[in-house]
Amino acid sequence: MDVVGLTDDVTTAMRLAGSSGLPGLVVAVGDSFVVVPASQVLRVALPRYVLDDPALARVWDEASADRLAERLTGLRIADLLGALETGTDVPGAVVDGDATAVEVAAVMAAAHIPLVVVVDDGVLVGAVTASSLIAYLSR
């Protein structure tokens, strides 16, 4: 699993997120981790008025993928976190290795995040996605 840092640039992070197939970005912040859902990675690239009314996207000057990618150039992960309403104060996206299914579900549901990071004795051992937890629960 790929983890990005606060000084990494957003386009590199997006490339990782796109290729990992994970539904979000895992960001190392100090000794812990924050998860930014993919939909919120996109948020930072859009003008405020488009977020307020997605219908205005159609009238955005040069409403193209190139224009969107261009807006992300030079931005760092720290800028992305700063631009999100939740900031870096998002509830923990970390569970430990002996967490129950209920604990994992509770963290995802409360934080509205599509994956949590599993850390055991300070070592990152992997991630669990909400989809995979659902598959496990409905087996």
Added chain:
Amino acid sequence: MDVVGLTDDVTTAMRLAGSSGLPGLVVAVGDSFVVVPASQVLRVALPRYVLDDPALARVWDEASADRLAERLTGLRIADLLGALETGTDVPGAVVDGDATAVEVAAVMAAAHIPLVVVVDDGVLVGAVTASSLIAYLSR
């Protein structure tokens, strides 16, 4: 892509969501569609106090996967939508076939949803996930 209806039961829907690998559930509501992120599918299965403080999951009586699955038995999708804070008034999760990348991103970002449904001339033609859009933008 699998679509569930309001009268389908939540466990069947969870099984679909788990096996589809999609980061959310697509629900047909009247002539339109609503997307429930996987993390919010889990929400309905948890007691309120666990959502308020995920740390309490550990002390939940029988905090097991079985107990969680049991709480979902007999619930319908309509109950799930009713239990979510956003209700069925979630912003549209639908774009049409000629939507630009910016429009798709705007809908995902504004509605905090990990996928949108593509409908052309009233016919459901597929879905776009936020991860795949990010991969496309960072190509």
